[in-house]
Amino acid sequence: MRHTSLVTVYLTFLIAMLCQLFPWVGQGIIFRPDFMLVVLLYWLLRAPNICNVGTAWFAGLLVDLATGSLLGQHALSFSITAFVALSYQRRLVLFNSWQLTGYVFALLIIERVIILLLKLFEGNENPGWHYFWPIVTGLLLWQLMTLMFGELTRPKTK
Amino acid sequence: MLKGVHQKLEAQQTPAFFVRGPSPFSRMVFFCALSVSIMAIDARLNYLSHVRQAFIAALHPLEVLANAPSEWYRNINKYFSVHNQLVQENYALKQQAFEHQVMLQRLSTIQAENVHLRSLLNGDIPIQPKAVLGEISHMGRDPFTHTVVVNRGSQHNIKAGQAVVDSNGVIGQVTRVYPFTSEVTLITDKELSIPIQIERNQLRAIAFGEGNNTLDIPYLPANVDIKVGDKLVTSGIDGVYPAGLAVATVTKIEQNSESPFAKIVSTPVAGVSNHLQLLLLELPEAKESDKPQTASAEVIEHKKDNVNLNKNKAKTNATH
Numbered sequence: 001m002r003h004t005s006l007v008t009v010y011l012t013f014l015i016a017m018l019c020q021l022f023p024w025v026g027q028g029i030i031f032r033p034d035f036m037l038v039v040l041l042y043w044l045l046r047a048p049n050i051c052n053v054g055t056a057w058f059a060g061l062l063v064d065l066a067t068g069s070l071l072g073q074h075a076l077s078f079s080i081t082a083f084v085a086l087s088y089q090r091r092l093v094l095f096n097s098w099q100l101t102g103y104v105f106a107l108l109i110i111e112r113v114i115i116l117l118l119k120l121f122e123g124n125e126n127p128g129w130h131y132f133w134p135i136v137t138g139l140l141l142w143q144l145m146t147l148m149f150g151e152l153t154r155p156k157t158k
Numbered sequence: 159m160l161k162g163v164h165q166k167l168e169a170q171q172t173p174a175f176f177v178r179g180p181s182p183f184s185r186m187v188f189f190c191a192l193s194v195s196i197m198a199i200d201a202r203l204n205y206l207s208h209v210r211q212a213f214i215a216a217l218h219p220l221e222v223l224a225n226a227p228s229e230w231y232r233n234i235n236k237y238f239s240v241h242n243q244l245v246q247e248n249y250a251l252k253q254q255a256f257e258h259q260v261m262l263q264r265l266s267t268i269q270a271e272n273v274h275l276r277s278l279l280n281g282d283i284p285i286q287p288k289a290v291l292g293e294i295s296h297m298g299r300d301p302f303t304h305t306v307v308v309n310r311g312s313q314h315n316i317k318a319g320q321a322v323v324d325s326n327g328v329i330g331q332v333t334r335v336y337p338f339t340s341e342v343t344l345i346t347d348k349e350l351s352i353p354i355q356i357e358r359n360q361l362r363a364i365a366f367g368e369g370n371n372t373l374d375i376p377y378l379p380a381n382v383d384i385k386v387g388d389k390l391v392t393s394g395i396d397g398v399y400p401a402g403l404a405v406a407t408v409t410k411i412e413q414n415s416e417s418p419f420a421k422i423v424s425t426p427v428a429g430v431s432n433h434l435q436l437l438l439l440e441l442p443e444a445k446e447s448d449k450p451q452t453a454s455a456e457v458i459e460h461k462k463d464n465v466n467l468n469k470n471k472a473k474t475n476a477t478h
Binding site for chain 2: 017018019020021022023024029030052053054056057060061065066067068069070071072073075076079080082083086087118119122123124125127131
């Protein structure tokens with residue numbers, strides 16, 4: 001396992017939080033990727049000794065507080081997603097980068113669906129398909145993360 | 159021999175090298191239970207509003223930092239605005255101010271007359287609510303709700319429940335107050351309803367937010383006297399919104415033969431997305447609203463006395 005410093009991890013979390021707090025207007029809020037979730041997933045898969053389900057829960061709680069939604073929603077969805085992510089974490093070395101992207105795609109879908117279910121229970125209306133845009137933009141953000149901090153998959157052997 | 163080694167290995171606990179504390183599954187179960195209980199507490203009880211307030215206050219510097227780029231952009235735009243444009247705008251504003259002043263002069267005489275007439279009829283004298291000017295700092299971050307965040311909070315004596323208007327009409331109501339900011343729920347939000355009146359025929363109704371950018375007026379009979387283009391204003395019977403503020407215009411009326419009610423859709427007139435400034439109207443205090451009533455009660459008593467006096471006078475006159 002490659003070494004990752006604690007400072008890098010928490011600094012990226014701070015930046016993700018800042019991006020989350022950025023005043024998104026109009027169409028921006030539809031396409032806004034879930035910064036905290038993508039950063040969290042990256043560090044969960046990359047450095048499971050630093051990030052865990054508990055980290056996910058705290059990150060979710062911060063998102064809840066910042067967005068002003070019902071407290072605990074994102075905490076719940078982040079913890080479940082983190083659990084699913086961690087359950088296959090040790091097999092990731094066998095994945096190629098496309099498979100890994102597919103895996104992250106599935107994780108992002110899981111998170112969105114959990115939030116959607118919670119919101120529907122709360123009495124909100126079905127937001128329509130544009131609700132799922134953050135998954136696509138989240139994948140783009142994931143690519144950015146791997147560019148900045150390195151691939152998760154095994155480097156290709158000749 | 160080999161078999162024995164295997165057995166030994168199996169009997170052993172997992173080596174300390176692999177130990178990562180509780181398994182992810184047990185952690186997941188624990189944190190899920192925790193978040194579900196937090197959700198229940200937050201939804202049903204109001205214990206967590208203080209936690210939220212404290213957190214938002216602590217987050218304020220970070221928020222200012224996140225808002226900084228857009229603030230700079232706005233300032234730079236202001237800085238480079240053309241002289242000619244400014245002169246034109248100044249001219250237009252002066253003209254507008256002049257027109258408004260003329261209208262205000264009429265308004266003050268009409269208001270005085272109204273107060274006088276109301277006092278003659280022993281009616282309540284409406285109080286003019288005070289207002290605080292605020293600026294939208296950003297739209298709400300939860301895409302499911304229709305909210306904006308305003309740069310005025312409990313430090314500026316803002317209270318939850320205050321009505322918020324702009325120059326065109328009603329925007330919504332303050333729902334959460336933080337130390338430096340407050341959250342305004344728009345009238346288009348599903349949670350909010352607003353008592354309205356049709357300007358043309360004074361018909362009272364209640365408009366509900368629909369979750370998209372329209373208002374719905376349910377429970378009105380299919381043969382109700384509403385036309386497309388009718389203006390809806392606040393009726394003022396709730397004590398939150400002062401009467402007569404513009405709310406919305408009717409854009410669509412559907413009469414379904416299956417339903418006894420008409421489906422009336424209207425769009426709000428206030429332009430939340432167009433400009434940043436808005437007014438937070440002060441809540442009418444219960445004590446203050448009681449005062450005019452007692453005053454009018456006094457007036458009534460006074461009048462009764464007068465009447466009695468007059469009667470006595472008349473009697474004395476008659477006897478004389």
